[in-house]
Amino acid sequence: MISSLILIIIGGALVVIGSFCSLVAAIGILRLPNFFTRIHALTINIIGGTFTPLIGCGFITLGLETLGSERLFIAGGIFFTAILIVILGPAGSHALTRAAYRSKAVSFEPKFINQLEKEQRGD
Amino acid sequence: MIMLFSNILLISLGVNIAISIYGIVSKPNMVKKLIAITILSDTVNVIAIVIGYRLANPPIPPIHALNDDYRVFITRVVDPIPQALVLTAIVIGLALIIFLVFLTLRIFRVFGSVNLHEVLETMYKELPTEVHLYEEEPSD
Amino acid sequence: MVLEDYVRIISGVSLAIYFTSILLYVVRLIKGPSIPDMVLAIDAITYSSITIFILLMLILNTPLLVTCAMVLSIFVYALNIYVAKYLESREMGE
Amino acid sequence: MSLLALLSVIATYLAITERDLLKAVIFSALQSISYVFIFYLLMAPDIVLVYIPIALGIYPALLLFLIKKTGRYERK
Amino acid sequence: MYISIILGSLPILIMALAFLLPVLSIFIKRKVVFDICFLFIAFLSLILSAEILFSVVGTQEYLLYPFGGWPPPLGIVYVADYFSATLATTISFVILTVAMYTVWYTRHLEGYVWLYTLILALEAGLLGVIYSGDIFNLYVMLEVVAISSYGLVAFYTFRRRPLASAARYSILGIMFLTFYFLAVVIIYSSLGTLNIGDLALKLRPQIIHLQNYTIISAYSSEYTNTIAEILEETALPLSIALLISIWVFTFISALFPNHFWLPDAHSEAPTPASAILSGLVVKVGVYASIRFLYTIFGPNTAFVHIRELLLNVLMLLGIISSLFASIMMALQDDSKRMLAYSTIVNIGFIYMGISMGSVMGLASAIYHLINHAIGKALIFISIGLLIRASRTRNLYGMAGIGRQYPLVTFIIIMSSLHLIGLPPFGGFFSKLLLYQSFIEKGALVPALTVVIASAIVAYGYFKLIEAIWHTPPISTITISRRPIPILSGISMVIMTASILMLGFFAPIIIDSVNAIAHEIVNEYTNYIEAISKLATILTPKGVGLP
């Protein structure tokens, strides 16, 4: 009982953190000036806004004994989803950013410093 | 209140159908027509699913747990038959879209354009001038 | 019972926040000056919707729906890859 | 649910009126996501499972193949 | 009421055998093997559908097949009444004869396997539409028919016109068939069932007492006593569904405002495909309209007003369609295009017959439908032979080609006379019956339309005959005479014999067609009773909802 209480409280806290992160990421995606800065906000959304609350939800389902014997299956599914997101999300945004940089589909304005360009030039 | 929400839902879906018909009929580009067709068939599928929905507290998907009591289950489950029909309709729509994709590609190879107005114009223009050499076969 | 109420309140509040952030992402999607911006917004919407699916599953107590979120998490990746390939290469098949 | 339907109306309108076909594909992906949501809320897991790979995995790819081969912009 | 396993397995069998051909094409490269397989499958389907027709006629009972052993409203059921059995036999016969021509036609063609497969799939779809007793299954089978037609129209992928016409045809077809699905969904949401017999039962609460059909109504009627109230509540959605579905069927059968895709699509397909599309595929829409207008939303339902309105509109559209298309036909220079316009004329006649609402009108429509199916296929394949010889479709290019092939020209003349409607061919008697049914009801305008349109069509056909027989050949095109291929010669002779038989045995055929129409218009309870009996047999005793 106590363990389930602890699990649920931790899970609830993680869910609350996740929703906060999601809001921050939304504001970031809306307000940041160009694509390469917005991709940071997307990362906040992936790790903070999706991965954290999913882990939290997994803890909550483990703690809720009213769900019965199926809760292990559900929690397994949730953790599996979370791991998939951790693997796939960064790879996807990497591919997108790389393509955007290479194809010059995105303008750099406002640009402060383009470190990648310098490195590629061999400075 | 529930009626308001369901009305908004159905009217929005109707507006979607109207917009996609506008897209199919008036946009000459084949790719745009394809997008409109996918939206049209999806919207009809959503309407079918909406018809199978019910107000229960809360509704559950139509899957028996293995040790379920029928009397409790029937008070909450949504209608499975529209879901099965929609499953069939989705795959049929996919097959038709696949055929259209290949047809569009072929049209682009042959005509050099995917604009259906241009294509039909080209087709009708060449009717009087072109020699009607159809049903061709190697001379034997 | 108290525990379930607690879970329900937290999930309800989080759901509201997630829906708000989805609206903000939609604004970015409509505004988005370039293609990668729009894809980024779509990504963010899909990630938020995965979370919403899981939270709704907890609230509505329908455990069989977990598979949907799992499959959706696989296909977030797809649109990224397609657009990246479109932007990067000469042919989609190469 | 009705909110999501309104969202799908926005997406459909933008997808149909957009001249850049790549953007139209992305808007139709938004419309697909809102429909996935509606299917989920209407308790149809089978439909969701078949609709996600088809509408998010296969349709955009087919359309992008086409757009890559035939040209990105719709002429007037 | 008999359960027949032949009925249940016929379309599945044809479809499965059609699946085998592309697999074989990976391993076997000899064309003879595929020819034999193709002819064998077509022959098999003719044998089986004729068997179904004989047992329906012999036992005077409907043949049914419940799939999976489920009683009707729960599962899907195939029904063969007189009408569908007759139509299915006609379809199999036409496809067999066209198949004999196709074997010769594809002798130098790359990708003949795909043509064979598409034709067989089309046949399976047509038979499925005819036998199906379930409106959603009807949708699936219509899609089978539609997609194989698109594939056949676009078969010559290196030419421009087939591709463009296939694009227009397929985009509009997909849109319209999606609307039919919407109509099916509306009907399900209003009446809670998809079975045609069950729908027919539910829509006639005043006429038929539901208590006589306890089993079938137990499955699907939540309010057995208050079905009339439900009908009042859902009158608007059901009327909309009826309108949508009839509109879709007029698209499939190319009635006037929806006819514009037909001349391009049917003239650009390969010739055997044109014969099948023009002779059979448009008839599917007619069949489905008859089912919807007579069996389901029949004259005794609560939808009399909307049905009357719809019949009047269809009459008007039929008149416009036949007049317009006959004028267009007389103006054409392209032989296949001309025949395609002739199809629209005849579809107009058939819809005029349907929209009379009487036994005689429906009988004449059915008779004309069969006549036109065989006659149009025959004239298409015989013109196809001449097109092959002269290498052009233009009438002036084909000048004098007929003198090289007197037998083919003779057959073309016979089939043109059949399609114009001159004795002693079947076309004359069906048009006479149509004319009589109009006169009987005192409808002068349709009767005049039949005569005028036939006269204009006659001008078009005489132009064709004059071009291929009387005009001296153009010197620039050298025409070498080749022998007529044996198989297609046989098929043409068989079809000519059958159109002559349709004329010679006209009294018998008119009697049986009248019986079919009587069955559909007045004895619709037979359909419901057959399905109800089947449901009674298949439901175990003592099963009921808790």
Next chain:
Amino acid sequence: MNISYRFIGLLLLIAMILAISICTTISNVGFNIPHDIKYLSRWVIYSSYLVTTPIFSSMVPEIVNAVIWDYRGIDTFFETSVFYIAIIAAIALFREVKIELVKEYQYLGLSKIVKTVTKTLLVIGLGAAISIALHGHITPGGGFQAGSILASLLLIVIIVFSVHFILMKGLTKNLAIIIRSIGLIGLVSAIFIPILLSLIMNTYGFVFQNQPKVMSPLGLSYVADGHVLSAMVLLLNIFEFLAIFAGFLIIFILLSRPTKELEN
């Protein structure tokens, strides 16, 4: 200028939707979501997993799967046929086109990170798809779902690694056609199993028969955890999985040929 017109149109559209729906609700017209389901569906739900009278049950707890494979099996069969005909028509449209293999396929495609992640994803997704296909009659899922998931994963692989990768690994068009035919032949033979059994056992059998019915005692089933489940639907799901996935593979291989080769 053009853009602003579009957004004004959008706003007008949404305002119109809201206004019409409010008006219809005030005047009490419109669709009400019902509190009850149709009687036919009650029967379907009741008989899909009704262990008490096995003579009238389909023994499939997942009711949508029961409907698509048992009550409406012929719909599903012909729907697969529609898919097949679409593929046939597509091959017929591109029938004289050859493809040349590129040996240096490892230099094609996207970056190395994406390739590695995609390999992991392929393994995970293969497992997920097979489990969805095998558990299709108990949990949400089934043949189509699994087939389309695996096919879209293969599409991702094609896009990430290039089509030559798949072809060099041996998944060619002919192999896909053969897999597809195996699936379809399996489907057809599975739906005719009861008839063959009835010929052997001298009873009556129906096409698409799954469990014993009034007129015939035939049926395929297996026992798992003390529950009797239908083996027929399992078989059909597996064959459908094969057929759908291979069909999509044919489409993707045809479609992802580079344009340069198409022109020759």
